[in-house]
Amino acid sequence: MARKNEKFKTASLTFAQQIGRMSRFYRTFRATIRRNVVSWVGELQPSAMADTYTVKIEYALRKRPKVWVLQPRLYPQIPGEKIKHTFSDGSVCLHLPGEWTPTMYVADLIVPWLALWLFHYEAWRATGKWHGGGHEPNE
Amino acid sequence: MATAVAPFLTETFEDLLDDLLMRVCAELQLDDTRYKLAETSYRSVGKWLEAQNFIALLRPTIYPQGSMRLGTTVKPLMGDEYDLDFVCEFAQPTTYFAHPTEALDLIEYALRSNAMYDPMVERKNRCIRLNYKEKFHMDILPACKDVQKGDTCIVVPDEKLEHWTASNPRGYASWFDHRASLTEVRGAFDKAEPIPSRETAQQKPPLKLCIQLLKRERDLRYKNRPAIAPISIVLTTLAAQLYRGQRSIALALRDILSGGCELVRSSHPRLVVLNPKNLDEDLSECWDTKPGAYREFVAGIREFNAQWIALLQTRGIYKATRLLERLFGEELARRVVEKQTQDIEAVRSRNELGIKKSSGIVTGLIGGSVAPIRPNTFYGEKE
Numbered sequence: 001m002a003r004k005n006e007k008f009k010t011a012s013l014t015f016a017q018q019i020g021r022m023s024r025f026y027r028t029f030r031a032t033i034r035r036n037v038v039s040w041v042g043e044l045q046p047s048a049m050a051d052t053y054t055v056k057i058e059y060a061l062r063k064r065p066k067v068w069v070l071q072p073r074l075y076p077q078i079p080g081e082k083i084k085h086t087f088s089d090g091s092v093c094l095h096l097p098g099e100w101t102p103t104m105y106v107a108d109l110i111v112p113w114l115a116l117w118l119f120h121y122e123a124w125r126a127t128g129k130w131h132g133g134g135h136e137p138n139e
Numbered sequence: 140m141a142t143a144v145a146p147f148l149t150e151t152f153e154d155l156l157d158d159l160l161m162r163v164c165a166e167l168q169l170d171d172t173r174y175k176l177a178e179t180s181y182r183s184v185g186k187w188l189e190a191q192n193f194i195a196l197l198r199p200t201i202y203p204q205g206s207m208r209l210g211t212t213v214k215p216l217m218g219d220e221y222d223l224d225f226v227c228e229f230a231q232p233t234t235y236f237a238h239p240t241e242a243l244d245l246i247e248y249a250l251r252s253n254a255m256y257d258p259m260v261e262r263k264n265r266c267i268r269l270n271y272k273e274k275f276h277m278d279i280l281p282a283c284k285d286v287q288k289g290d291t292c293i294v295v296p297d298e299k300l301e302h303w304t305a306s307n308p309r310g311y312a313s314w315f316d317h318r319a320s321l322t323e324v325r326g327a328f329d330k331a332e333p334i335p336s337r338e339t340a341q342q343k344p345p346l347k348l349c350i351q352l353l354k355r356e357r358d359l360r361y362k363n364r365p366a367i368a369p370i371s372i373v374l375t376t377l378a379a380q381l382y383r384g385q386r387s388i389a390l391a392l393r394d395i396l397s398g399g400c401e402l403v404r405s406s407h408p409r410l411v412v413l414n415p416k417n418l419d420e421d422l423s424e425c426w427d428t429k430p431g432a433y434r435e436f437v438a439g440i441r442e443f444n445a446q447w448i449a450l451l452q453t454r455g456i457y458k459a460t461r462l463l464e465r466l467f468g469e470e471l472a473r474r475v476v477e478k479q480t481q482d483i484e485a486v487r488s489r490n491e492l493g494i495k496k497s498s499g500i501v502t503g504l505i506g507g508s509v510a511p512i513r514p515n516t517f518y519g520e521k522e
Contacts (some may be wrong), residue, residue, distance in 0.1 A: 026489025044499030115499035126460035
């Protein structure tokens with residue numbers, strides 16, 4: 001673990017780099033920094049037929065970014081069912097460890113994956129089937 | 140090299156909806172087996188009739204009419220039959236027959252003299268029907284040239300009314316083809332074929348697709364009361380008259396429905412739908428004897444119009460799906476949304492998917508404002 005962090009430390013991108021790139025690509029995303037954590041809140045509409053979602057991405061330097069959908073609220077297909085590819089705190093699980101590292105931009109990977117997740121979430125609610133691939137650890 | 144974005148990856152609501160509607164129509168197409176069966180049956184019956192001396196004397200011309208000719212057939216609901224209509228037009232004027240019913244007698248006699256057709260024959264008011272065991276029937280309408288009106292006008296016997304009634308299916312078909320070609324036709328239309336070669340949904344012009352959707356909605360709306368359902372020729376004529384050449388199926392249907400609502404609002408006591416190529420033929424005459432059916436039609440088109448406006452304004456794939464389910468059937472709507480999603484996933488698996496910077500719309504990798512979606516694995520956590 002220590003070795004892994006060290007490796008990240010040498011190559012990881014700074015907050016300034018992350019915020020700069022995000023603001024260039026996604027104009028609705030507003031960044032705030034508090035206690036070494038940058039939070040972006042912005043809007044994504046994954047398809048012209050889809051809803052527009054307000055999303056929040058929290059990134060503590062060199063940690064895995066945490067992603068939430070704030071509005072509209074996420075609903076399962078059937079009441080009580082777990083929403084596909086989410087953590088117990090309600091945040092969205094977009095990738096396996098290693099697919100994103102702190103040497104990569106949040107704007108380049110996390111946001112596109114989130115848009116794609118939102119698209120599949122809508123299709124899943126529509127059809128009852130998840131077509132976006134991936135693994136559920138329980139399945 | 141990618142040159143154009145696939146329709147399911149476009150960035151406008153109407154294009155995405157059109158892609159779904161096109162998929163709905165593709166599902167509504169008669170399958171190859173049924174289409175071929177209809178075509179073979181049509182040819183054999185035609186040959187048999189032409190081979191009978193007493194019919195050959197009248198120099199008949201046999202041609203299809205109705206949805207098979209127009210390219211607007213839809214798969215019937217489970218358990219229902221589909222039909223194929225054709226006209227057996229005699230070169231002689233009506234004076235050849237002492238009574239209109241004789242024309243029906245002649246066709247019936249010709250078919251009954253064939254051992255295979257005999258048990259399938261059913262006499263109807265204006266035609267002789269052949270009931271095939273493969274869940275379809277063929278209506279054969281005897282007709283004479285309308286010598287007074289000329290051109291392609293004909294008269295057909297009406298047994299109940301005991302007279303000849305006006306019609307012009309060939310004139311109607313050319314008028315319809317003209318209306319349908321107000322927008323660019325994507326596929327070739329082979330007029331030389333007795334039954335036009337089968338067009339895929341992608342080859343059909345938007346008007347034909349709109350009519351398929353209208354018919355499907357009608358089939359579901361009147362599923363339990365088919366006797367009062369508006370007949371296909373009325374829906375087809377109204378749609379063709381109200382169509383203004385839009386390329387978008389969704390917008391063409393919007394204008395057809397709102398135009399239809401406007402027409403019923405201004406028509407008293409009822410809307411009259413005439414054959415545009417023979418104004419003596421009231422295609423909607425059955426509403427005279429069924430005022431309840433007309434009231435249902437008015438309520439139905441108003442409701443469909445309101446549902447369509449709601450669909451065009453809705454955002455949320457699942458919300459749009461629910462509306463499509465109500466209109467065209469639950470299973471069908473879900474299937475087409477699923478197919479669209481699978482097609483998008485196929486693009487993702489080729490690493491050709493991107494998102495539009497700024498909005499986040501998932502699209503194809505075209506242009507500088509699109510960021511690629513790198514490979515990832517959606518995951519979760521153990522419960």
